[in-house]
Amino acid sequence: MAKYILKRLLYMIPMMFIISLLVFVTIQLPPGDYVSTMIEEMRNLQGVNWTPQFEEAMRERYGLNEPILVQYGKWIGNIMLHGDFGYSFQNNAPSQEIIWDRLGMTVLIALASFIFSWMVALPIGIYSAVRQYSIGDYIFSIIGFIGMATPGFLIALALLYLAFSQWGISISGLFSTEYADAPWSFAKFIDLLKHIWLPMVIVGTAGTAGLIRIMRANLLDELDKPYVDTARAKGMPEWRLLLKYPVRHALNPFISTLGWTLPSLVAGEAIVSIVLNLPTTGPVYLQALRVQDMYVAAGFLMLLSFLTMMGTLLSDILLAWLDPRIRYQ
Amino acid sequence: MANDIMKQPAQPIPWPHAAQSGSQDEPQLAIASQWRLMWWKFRKHRLAMISLVIVVTLYTVALFAGFFAPHAKTTYHRGYTQAPPQKIHWLDNGKLAPYVYGYQQETDPRTFERRYAVDEDVKIPLGFFVKGDPYTIGLKGIPVDWLNWLHITTDRHFFGPKHHGDPFYLAGADDLGRDVWSRLIFASQISLSVGLVGVALSLGLGIILGGLSGLIGGRVDNAIQRLIELLRSIPDIPLWMALATAVPARWDPTLVYFGITVVLSLLGWTHMARVVRGRFLSLREEDFILAAELDGVSRFRIITRHMVPSFLSHIIASVTLAIPGMILGETALSFLGLGLQAPVVSWGVMLKDAQSIRVIANMPWMLLPGVAVTLTVLVFNFLGDGLRDAADPYR
Numbered sequence: 001m002a003k004y005i006l007k008r009l010l011y012m013i014p015m016m017f018i019i020s021l022l023v024f025v026t027i028q029l030p031p032g033d034y035v036s037t038m039i040e041e042m043r044n045l046q047g048v049n050w051t052p053q054f055e056e057a058m059r060e061r062y063g064l065n066e067p068i069l070v071q072y073g074k075w076i077g078n079i080m081l082h083g084d085f086g087y088s089f090q091n092n093a094p095s096q097e098i099i100w101d102r103l104g105m106t107v108l109i110a111l112a113s114f115i116f117s118w119m120v121a122l123p124i125g126i127y128s129a130v131r132q133y134s135i136g137d138y139i140f141s142i143i144g145f146i147g148m149a150t151p152g153f154l155i156a157l158a159l160l161y162l163a164f165s166q167w168g169i170s171i172s173g174l175f176s177t178e179y180a181d182a183p184w185s186f187a188k189f190i191d192l193l194k195h196i197w198l199p200m201v202i203v204g205t206a207g208t209a210g211l212i213r214i215m216r217a218n219l220l221d222e223l224d225k226p227y228v229d230t231a232r233a234k235g236m237p238e239w240r241l242l243l244k245y246p247v248r249h250a251l252n253p254f255i256s257t258l259g260w261t262l263p264s265l266v267a268g269e270a271i272v273s274i275v276l277n278l279p280t281t282g283p284v285y286l287q288a289l290r291v292q293d294m295y296v297a298a299g300f301l302m303l304l305s306f307l308t309m310m311g312t313l314l315s316d317i318l319l320a321w322l323d324p325r326i327r328y329q
Numbered sequence: 330m331a332n333d334i335m336k337q338p339a340q341p342i343p344w345p346h347a348a349q350s351g352s353q354d355e356p357q358l359a360i361a362s363q364w365r366l367m368w369w370k371f372r373k374h375r376l377a378m379i380s381l382v383i384v385v386t387l388y389t390v391a392l393f394a395g396f397f398a399p400h401a402k403t404t405y406h407r408g409y410t411q412a413p414p415q416k417i418h419w420l421d422n423g424k425l426a427p428y429v430y431g432y433q434q435e436t437d438p439r440t441f442e443r444r445y446a447v448d449e450d451v452k453i454p455l456g457f458f459v460k461g462d463p464y465t466i467g468l469k470g471i472p473v474d475w476l477n478w479l480h481i482t483t484d485r486h487f488f489g490p491k492h493h494g495d496p497f498y499l500a501g502a503d504d505l506g507r508d509v510w511s512r513l514i515f516a517s518q519i520s521l522s523v524g525l526v527g528v529a530l531s532l533g534l535g536i537i538l539g540g541l542s543g544l545i546g547g548r549v550d551n552a553i554q555r556l557i558e559l560l561r562s563i564p565d566i567p568l569w570m571a572l573a574t575a576v577p578a579r580w581d582p583t584l585v586y587f588g589i590t591v592v593l594s595l596l597g598w599t600h601m602a603r604v605v606r607g608r609f610l611s612l613r614e615e616d617f618i619l620a621a622e623l624d625g626v627s628r629f630r631i632i633t634r635h636m637v638p639s640f641l642s643h644i645i646a647s648v649t650l651a652i653p654g655m656i657l658g659e660t661a662l663s664f665l666g667l668g669l670q671a672p673v674v675s676w677g678v679m680l681k682d683a684q685s686i687r688v689i690a691n692m693p694w695m696l697l698p699g700v701a702v703t704l705t706v707l708v709f710n711f712l713g714d715g716l717r718d719a720a721d722p723y724r
Contacts, residue, residue: 018559026568029575149707151657153664154699157680161689161696267564271661275684285567286665289574301571305563312562 004320008313017076019305024072027298033064034089034292075295086295090288095295098284103303105280109273110265110307112196113204117261121208125215126247129223140212147209152268155202156275175279199278203269207261214257218250255318262311266304367642370719377715380708387705391517395464398511399489399497402674404462406496408434410506411692412445415498417455427455429497454491461486461493501694503682509694512674513701519675520656521705523590527655528648531594535601536644542602543609544632550606557599565596569658573667582673589668593658597651604647608640642720650713653706660702676702 035058059065066074078084085095128137175191222228223246231241273282281300288296361369371377390397415429431451435444467480490497500510542553569592576588612618621631662668663677664684671678676698682688683695 015559015562019563022559023563023571026571026575029572031577145707145710146703149653149710150699150703151661153661154680154696154703157683157689157696157699160686161693164686164690165693263562263564267566270564270567270570271665274665286570286667289570289667292574297571301563301567304567308564309562 001320005317008316012309012313015309016306019309020076020079020302021072023301023305024075024298025068027294027301028068028071030292032292033059034294035059035064037291038089075298079299085299088288088293088296090291090293091296095299098296099281099299099303102279102281102284103300105278106266106269106273106282106304107307109196109199109203109269109278109280110262112200113207113265113269114261116200117204117208117211120204121211121215125212126219126242128212128216129219130242132220137216144209144212147205148213150206152202152206152272153275155205156199156272159198159202160275199269199272199276202272202276203265206268207265211254211257211261215250215254218253219246222246222249252319252323255322256315258315258318259312262314263308266307266311270304363638363642367719371715374715374718376711377718380711380715383704383708384712387517387708388521390514391521393466394514394518395466396485397487398464398508398514399461399486399499400508400511401462401464402512402515403507404511405506406502407506408432409496409498409502410504411443412496412498412502412506413692414501414694417499421452428452429455431496453495453497455489455497456491457488459486459489459491459493460484461489500697501692503692503695504688509679509697512679513676513697516674516676516679516698517701519586519669519673520659520677520702523586523593523659523675524652524655524709526587527590527593527597527659528651530590531597531601531651531655532644532648534594534598536605538598539602539605540609540632543606543613553602553606557602560596560599565658566661568596569593569662570665570667573662578670582669585669586673589659589662590655592662593655597655600651601644601647604644605640608643609636612636612639642716646713646717646720649709649716652713653709656702656705656709660698 035055038058039055056065064071075086078086083096085099087093088095088098091098124140128140131137175188175195225246228241228246231245232238236244269280270282270285272278273280274286277283281304285297285300287293288300395401409432412432415432417427417429419425419427421428429452431448431453432445433448435446436442437444461484463482463484465480465482484493498508498510500508500513503509503512538553542550572592572595573589576585576592578585580588618631618635621635626634659668659675660677660680663675664680666681669675669678679695679698680702683692683699688695
């Protein structure tokens with residue numbers, strides 16, 4: 001087992017390097033750079049025209065004139081050696097301050113949504129399979145299908161409208177105004193709990209719907225097998241039988257979905273948080289992309305990919321731990 | 330008329346024997362072709378059948394958008410900005426003569442809020458096949474010369490105000506007084522076709538790379554699998570966002586459109602490639618392939634004649650299930666302002682106007698494109714599920 005985990009971890013290192021290169025090149029793809037964005041903004045705002053010499057000097061200062069591979073080398077070197085993600089042009093601050101601050105919240109919301117979707121999907125999936133074609137099964141199926149078809153940001157918009165039209169409140173943000181900039185305290189934490197349920201439910205919904213379908217299908221396959229009849233024949237109580245054998249079996253494919261659940265949660269969170277104006281990666285990432293604040297954007301994209309890889313790794317390890325056939329391959 | 334169009338057998342998927350499939354007697358079952366068996370099975374899937382009808386309807390409306398939309402997408406009325414939807418009265422004094430009432434605009438003297446009151450003195454008569462804004466149906470504006478003449482320009486509309494220029498807002502008006510319903514219909518052209526074009530691109534890439542991977546195996550397979558793994562470990566929406574910023578907004582709208590579909594399919598092909606590769610790998614071991622090989626059939630013929638037909642149905646099902654992802658991707662990107670831009674209308678572009686709580690609270694009908702997206706994705710999911718079940722011979 002330890003060998004398996006070690007192998008997977010070692011394998012991640014070259015993958016991470018290639019991803020970082022890919023990410024850096026992607027972020028550099030748009031024509032122009034931050035200096036050209038800035039100069040255009042200045043021109044629009046103040047009607048000032050900059051001399052080409054000044055433009056050159058700015059590029060020189062930010063190191064934007066060097067070949068892309070040199071820029072990449074410096075960037076990745078600083079991350080590896082000093083944990084320095086480069087300079088955020090628009091914020092006049094090191095990128096990592098912004099990135100770490102926001103990434104924490106993203107992870108928190110993604111994990112909360114994940115727990116939410118499992119806690120909802122497991123019992124409903126089991127119920128739908130055991131009571132196949134019952135009214136409850138149909139209702140959950142319909143809700144599930146609609147939930148799968150509606151992107152998170154639409155649910156967010158609909159809920160914004162509902163909350164506003166029904167109760168006259170605005171439900172955006174993660175903190176009440178008095179806590180937004182306050183240092184962490186117990187009261188702030190409680191305030192966070194009061195707000196986090198909404199993004200948690202919104203981000204989790206799409207995944208939940210999919211998980212219900214998977215759990216239902218898996219369990220239905222298992223329920224037909226002879227060992228279930230055997231257990232029933234020897235007089236085992238129904239619910240204990242259910243949880244001990246078929247559910248336990250049906251969990252394996254369920255856990256392998258973890259690998260893609262986490263990334264889709266992280267990705268879904270990005271856009272929901274833009275609608276709900278949450279202090280997570282989404283809004284900052286979008287802004288960074290717009291003004292070509294490339295180190296912030298690249299840092300975010302890379303760390304989000306890292307999170308995704310960790311999610312996949314986690315699901316593989318869990319699966320190997322649960323299913324010996326994978327472990328000994 | 331709408332019913333006539335719905336009944337047309339304009340199915341997006343070729344069903345060679347669909348038209349004459351009649352009785353399901355036992356002897357027929359034994360000699361029925363694979364496609365006919367699939368069609369029989371598919372017909373039993375009620376939700377999928379309903380979805381098929383809805384999908385065909387949606388694409389028909391999109392194809393003849395100008396005809397079904399009461400107004401052109403840029404027509405506006407200054408006196409009707411942000412006007413709520415008008416209710417259609419079908420009967421006038423017991424006779425079938427649909428009409429809507431006009432609106433009287435009032436401004437709240439205290440808050441300067443604009444309000445609309447139904448003005449029962451102004452009756453706007455409605456009718457079928459009325460004359461209205463001119464529009465073009467067909468392939469106009471396509472950079473291929475010999476395709477360009479395939480269009481007609483006319484001003485007949487399926488349903489709308491009898492007098493050209495009368496205000497008629499079935500689904501309310503937007504900030505500029507344009508008809509949301511008409512724009513919704515025109516937007517479906519972009520939103521629905523993005524799914525098809527994007528899937529076609531990713532299918533092309535997926536078949537080539539997945540086929541190479543599954544057929545050659547070894548080092549090529551390994552390399553392609555690593556590439557897929559790599560692309561899949563970058564979360565899709567953030568990567569799409571980054572790639573979409575590389576498509577300059579100043580480009581010609583057609584180019585931006587293709588740029589965005591290319592961006593979407595850059596990730597979409599990975600899934601297709603996996604499906605194709607898996608199929609090739611499992612078929613390689615089948616007895617009938619071995620038999621063909623022993624008969625000395627050429628490699629190319631084995632692939633095109635024996636392998637592809639036997640997994641084509643699975644590919645069609647996967648393609649159908651991949652379309653919603655593309656539609657959602659375009660909607661999300663345009664919604665964020667990174668995809669298609671304003672003169673172009675797509676559901677995402679329309680939703681972009683509905684971002685702030687002020688707009689949603691005052692004009693909830695601006696969320697209608699969202700309903701359209703959800704409906705489309707839902708029916709494609711059902712359709713894909715039905716096709717997948719029908720394509721599986723063991724169930």
